[in-house]
Amino acid sequence: MVGLEYYTTDRNRVLTQFYRWGQExxxxxxxxxxxxxxxxEVISKDGKCILQNTDLRPDSxxxxxxxxxxxxxxxxxxxxxxxxxxxDARSFQLANAYYHLSWSxxxxxxxxxxxxxxxxxxxxPLIPVLTTPMPSRVAVQKLVASFCSQNPELGGxxxxxxxxxxxxxxxxxxxxxxxxxxxxxLAFTSTLExxxxxxxxxxxxxxxxxxxxxxxxxxVLDAGGLDLLDESLSKVASLLSPEAEKYGLKxxxxxILWGPPGTGKSLSAKLAAKKMGVPLLAADWxxxxxxxxxxxxxxxxxxxxxxxxxxxxxxxxxDKGFAGWDSNADGGVSRRLSGKLLTxxxxxxxxxxxxxxxxxxxxxxxxxxRRFDDIFFVDLPHExxxxxxxxxxxxxxxxxxxxASESPWTxxxxxxxxxxxxxxxxxxxxxxxxxxxxEIYYRHQVQGQQPDELxxxxxxxxxxxxxxxPSMLRDEEQILAIRNQATYARSASGEDRSRFSIPxxxxxx
Numbered sequence: 001m002v003g004l005e006y007y008t009t010d011r012n013r014v015l016t017q018f019y020r021w022g023q024e025x026x027x028x029x030x031x032x033x034x035x036x037x038x039x040x041e042v043i044s045k046d047g048k049c050i051l052q053n054t055d056l057r058p059d060s061x062x063x064x065x066x067x068x069x070x071x072x073x074x075x076x077x078x079x080x081x082x083x084x085x086x087x088d089a090r091s092f093q094l095a096n097a098y099y100h101l102s103w104s105x106x107x108x109x110x111x112x113x114x115x116x117x118x119x120x121x122x123x124x125p126l127i128p129v130l131t132t133p134m135p136s137r138v139a140v141q142k143l144v145a146s147f148c149s150q151n152p153e154l155g156g157x158x159x160x161x162x163x164x165x166x167x168x169x170x171x172x173x174x175x176x177x178x179x180x181x182x183x184x185x186l187a188f189t190s191t192l193e194x195x196x197x198x199x200x201x202x203x204x205x206x207x208x209x210x211x212x213x214x215x216x217x218x219x220v221l222d223a224g225g226l227d228l229l230d231e232s233l234s235k236v237a238s239l240l241s242p243e244a245e246k247y248g249l250k251x252x253x254x255x256i257l258w259g260p261p262g263t264g265k266s267l268s269a270k271l272a273a274k275k276m277g278v279p280l281l282a283a284d285w286x287x288x289x290x291x292x293x294x295x296x297x298x299x300x301x302x303x304x305x306x307x308x309x310x311x312x313x314x315x316x317x318x319d320k321g322f323a324g325w326d327s328n329a330d331g332g333v334s335r336r337l338s339g340k341l342l343t344x345x346x347x348x349x350x351x352x353x354x355x356x357x358x359x360x361x362x363x364x365x366x367x368x369x370r371r372f373d374d375i376f377f378v379d380l381p382h383e384x385x386x387x388x389x390x391x392x393x394x395x396x397x398x399x400x401x402x403x404a405s406e407s408p409w410t411x412x413x414x415x416x417x418x419x420x421x422x423x424x425x426x427x428x429x430x431x432x433x434x435x436x437x438x439e440i441y442y443r444h445q446v447q448g449q450q451p452d453e454l455x456x457x458x459x460x461x462x463x464x465x466x467x468x469x470p471s472m473l474r475d476e477e478q479i480l481a482i483r484n485q486a487t488y489a490r491s492a493s494g495e496d497r498s499r500f501s502i503p504x505x506x507x508x509x
Contacts, residue, residue, distance in 0.1 A: 001097070001101065001109075001110045001127050005114055005129065006113055006115070007176060009180055010175060012049065014076070014113070015042050018042065018076060025074075028074070029076065031076045032077050063093050063094060067100055070104070071106075071108075074111065075109065075110050077110060077113065079113075081114045081117050094123060094126075098127070117129050118295065118296075133303075134307040135174070135175045143178060143179070144167050144170060148163060154190070154195065155192060162196065165192070168196075169197075169203065169216075172214075182199070185202075207281075211284055212281060212282065212304075213281070214279065215270065215273065215279060215281075224388035225385020225386070226493055227493060228494050229257075229492035233272050234275065236251075236272075236353060240310055240351060251351045252353065252373040253354060255354075255374040255375065256357075256358060257269070257357045257378055258357075258359075258375055258482075259359070259379055259482065259486075260379075260472075260482050261471065262425035262427035264425075264427070269314045272353065273311075278310045278312060278353075279311050279312070281305055281308060281314065283301055284317075285321030286321040288321070289334050289337060295337070309351050310351035310353075311353075312353050313353070315354070315355070315357070318356035318358050318364065319360050319361070321334065322334055322364055338365050342365075346371060377490065379486060379493065381493070382501070383422075383498060384497065385496070387414060387418065389429050390417070390433065393429065397456075398453070398454055398455060399453045416458065417462065428468070428470055432465060432468075436460050440455070441454060
């Protein structure tokens, strides 16, 4: 008796492999799940393995039926190891079947198929559990190369880049699913580039259904003002090079971005993926802990991350999922899962960089914090950073700001604007610029005008500033509590050396 975790789309591969072993052992291979009224025999027809009805019709008690018939064979049984709180009888029945089969001279092999197996304690020593792994990058490359050779009309023979794009799109999918999606998409595409886009859309939609977000190529510009963080990410990106291994250098585990809300932590995670040239997989720890099967959800996520490597695993608001983790308020689920994540971070050897954003660092388990290589504090921007952030957003809507060498405003005008927005976060600055653009466009519409381009004035932005209360003032107590602990982390921003910097002043003569 053995348990086998597999992906449903790999059923044909599983049936084919066991059919070959059955031929070698001269034994029939039979398949059953609750969707069939009788056992199905695996046979070969036209070079493919298919299922054929038999006269063996078990009642609801399949294990007892197999023991009583005593017919030798390899039995692939799906759904027997799906335990719940009322499955004590099934647990004892399988334990009895194990000993009965070990005493009997009849050659019966039970392979129990499940998407996820979590055995009761009494069955764990009796039934070994095997896992069908996600295909590696090399396996995906071979599969894609074979598919392309069978469909030469798609092109890509002289240029490896379309095949490489298709390989990246297929990574993170089970082998059977890759074959299924490629065949299904073939009727809607004429080139490998189009096929890669369809497969990527399929993968993105599938992950979104699990509460995950996959970004193959993050489309971001710059966070603005986070120069020390940017320098650190450049060092991490250099370690992705194969030459780094020659010097015994290992790829780091990850970093924590800590700071008040709206300071650009989430944007920094996407910038990290862009700088390294790898995809980003965004996950929510709270969703995993609150899922019906949290252990399965975490395991699938980690397997997927390994299959997609090199990649960035991004945990947004990581601290919120650990509220009360040490009080067993959730039955110990958070504690158990954090232990599994901690072990995985310690043991895995894949080029995976973990970026976790937190508002309150103290909520994370201390042993988990130690697994990260760096902790950066992302604070409110200084004057030089605010100038960069304003220009990043202004150039989206107003063409006059797209000339990097010359600004339409004088330095004195900029100093007035920066003074007004001194307590604002980057998110609040971005929202203010966007709302200004919307109001200017609306004014033109009311006047029946259709200008070639929108233009903004200093007074527009100053007026917009007094339309909202910055979070630093609205939630002053909570944000000050966060900022007062900034000395426990590295600063994401260096000293303000711009022409707008405010010189330090001596308080006491």
